[in-house]
Amino acid sequence: MADQPSPVTPLDEDWDRALVVVAHPDDVEFGAAAAIARWTDQGKTIGYCMVSSGEAGIDSLEPDECRRVREAEQIESARVVGVDSVEFLGFPDGVIEFSVPLRAAIAEQIRRFRPDIVITGNHHPTWGGSTPNQADHIAVGRAVIHATQDAGNRWIHRDQLVDGLEPWGEVRQIWVAGSPLAGHAVDTTATFDRGVASLEAHRAYIDGLGWEHFDPAEFLEGMSRPSGSRLGTTHAATFEVISMTWGE
Numbered sequence: 102m103a104d105q106p107s108p109v110t111p112l113d114e115d116w117d118r119a120l121v122v123v124a125h126p127d128d129v130e131f132g133a134a135a136a137i138a139r140w141t142d143q144g145k146t147i148g149y150c151m152v153s154s155g156e157a158g159i160d161s162l163e164p165d166e167c168r169r170v171r172e173a174e175q176i177e178s179a180r181v182v183g184v185d186s187v188e189f190l191g192f193p194d195g196v197i198e199f200s201v202p203l204r205a206a207i208a209e210q211i212r213r214f215r216p217d218i219v220i221t222g223n224h225h226p227t228w229g230g231s232t233p234n235q236a237d238h239i240a241v242g243r244a245v246i247h248a249t250q251d252a253g254n255r256w257i258h259r260d261q262l263v264d265g266l267e268p269w270g271e272v273r274q275i276w277v278a279g280s281p282l283a284g285h286a287v288d289t290t291a292t293f294d295r296g297v298a299s300l301e302a303h304r305a306y307i308d309g310l311g312w313e314h315f316d317p318a319e320f321l322e323g324m325s326r327p328s329g330s331r332l333g334t335t336h337a338a339t340f341e342v343i344s345m346t347w348g349e
Contacts, residue, residue, distance in 0.1 A: 108333075118145065120216040121133075121150065122220070124237035125237065126174060126175035127175070127306055130300040150188045150214075155175075155306070161309060178302035197241060199239075203241070209258065211252040212261060212268060218275075221241065254268060283340055290335040
């Protein structure tokens with residue numbers, strides 16, 4: 102008998118605000134956008150923060166032109182799933198380093214947005230097998246964890262605390278999309294199609310990858326259906342949950 106997929110725990114959806122912080126435009130859409138659509142449909146407020154603009158992502162476009170294209174695609178992609186707040190931090194695509202300046206920039210976004218939940222991408226060395234993760238993903242995911250801690254400490258990045266900006270230490274959890282250690286999930290059956298449409302909005306980037314016959318729906322189903330089987334639904338998105346509360 103074939104091994105049954107290990108079950109996952111439903112995510113706690115008792116929250117109001119979430120900030121998504123990832124390295125590049127398209128990082129959310131390769132798996133998590135349908136979950137974002139579910140939550141905006143519930144009336145939750147979600148903001149996006151892109152650490153870079155993905156300007157090194159299309160070989161045929163010079164970075165300045167690519168930046169304009171990819172920022173526009175990300176704004177439209179966010180709109181599809183109900184997100185109208187998209188910030189671009191301007192760190193250089195492809196060579197993002199885990200650093201104090203990166204932590205500070207993310208901490209400032211957390212202090213300004215004041216989320217209950219922070220969502221980021223996989224910060225582990227691989228995707229769960231032998232395929233290595235990309236360096237920007239690792240740097241940003243790690244920085245998000247520590248920037249979330251920083252955001253609540255008045256004496257770290259204290260130069261930010263002007264014009265009424267205050268520390269924010271009320272983030273309850275960090276949710277890591279695409280993590281090989283994911284043990285939680287959310288049902289995305291009703292919003293799967295919008296997740297696909299959100300990925301399709303990155304048309305210039307997808308075309309630039311040169312993946313012949315790439316089908317966004319087929320690609321996303323390859324992740325969402327196995328995840329749905331673990332949750333007992335048709336489609337699901339999985340997350341690793343990192344608690345920011347002592348004792349949990």
